[in-house]
Amino acid sequence: MQFNAEDIYRLNLTLQTKSTSLAFGRALYAFEYEQQQYWLKTQAPNVNPYYEAGFLNELAFYQQCIEQQSCTDFLLPFQIMPDVNILAEQHVSGRAALIVRHADVLLHDCSALSIQEMQKILLQVLNAVDQLHQFGWIHADLKREHLVQYQQKVCLIDFEHVQEINSQIVLQSLTATPRYMAPELFHGAEKTVQTDIYALGVIIYEWLTGQRLTAKNYQEWAYLHCQRLTIELPEHFLLFKRLLDGMLAKQKEYRFANIYTLKQCLMTEIV
The missing domain is CATH 3.30.200 (Phosphorylase Kinase; domain 1)
Known part of the structure; x- marks a missing residue:
């Protein structure tokens, strides 16, 4: 171009x-x-x-x-x-x-998809984010509309919040969207690979349930992510629960540390 x-x-x-x-x-x-x-x-x-x-x-x-x-x-x-x-x-x-x-948003209603089709889509998403991480960056503002499909591949868009992994430079003015913020971000922690993983967990959870998380203001979002959020899936999607448990763990030490372990879970839990 x-x-x-x-x-x-x-x-x-x-x-x-x-x-x-x-x-x-x-x-x-x-x-x-x-x-x-x-x-x-x-x-x-x-x-x-x-x-x-x-x-x-x-x-x-x-x-x-x-x-x-x-x-x-x-x-x-x-x-x-x-x-x-x-x-x-x-x-x-x-x-x-x-x-x-231009590219179309990737994640639409998944109710008509097979488990194998959903697994394939999720692996494509994880591969795209993993490539970004392997390049040494975190997206730092992942949300559903930032995952797009172009020529049979998944791409990421909107890199205004992107920052290098382990960067000492904190862009204080560029905060994440509360809907997708990991609990530690509400306490002033820095963005990491694990905060990207948490945001992906919210995206996937909303995709599977077909419902968006709701809160009226920043304080309610903080309460939701830090205390109230529980994973409730339709019975036919329960095989994704371990995946989401590892992505949406409120404490970092219990959350997946990188995309590789996340992909391993996705491929071994869903057969």
């Missing part, structure tokens, strides 16, 4: 940004090029430091992927445009733009 300025200038960009994000300088556009769907994201500088930090963090991650050329399997086709000032007439402003291919 390699767009030039003239390509972008001729496009019919459709603004898709939520009003709150737009007020903070974020702009997200959808466009079509040669019958393919794409997204273009940019951030106006000096409007909101938190949004700007997230965008620059994502650009830096993608740039490292370009330089090392070793982590593209779990990424959608993308391109970084370093200067979008020439797009002023398209009402695009910012220091740089990120262009990413």
Whole structure:
């Protein structure tokens, strides 16, 4: 994928940004090029430091992927445009733009799937996250909509919160979504491989039950994750319970330590 300025200038960009994000300088556009769907994201500088930090963090991650050329399997086709000032007439402003291919959300209603089909999907998800971890990064903001399907493979999107494993740099302004936060994060702990695993556990649990966890505010989410959450599965999905117990353990020492042990559980418990 390699767009030039003239390509972008001729496009019919459709603004898709939520009003709150737009007020903070974020702009997200959808466009079509040669019958393919794409997204273009940019951030106006000096409007909101938190949004700007997230965008620059994502650009830096993608740039490292370009330089090392070793982590593209779990990424959608993308391109970084370093200067979008020439797009002023398209009402695009910012220091740089990120262009990413469109892909469909992966996890839909699983009620019609066989156990084997579900196992295959989950292994693909775990492989994608494992590749990210093996590359030395945690996603730090995994949620259902960040798992997509592209050309028969599972990809990850939205890397604004991504950080290096065991990084000493804590992005204080970039917090995870409370729905997917591991208990220790509510106590100010750093994000780790195990907090990614917990978030995946919430995603999988909601997928299996067909119901979303509910809470009214941050305090209720903290109470849910730290004390109240219990795993209740339909009878035909009980074979996934040990997997979820290991992903959603409230104490880190009882949670799966890495994706490898998680995959071993998935492959040995479900036959």
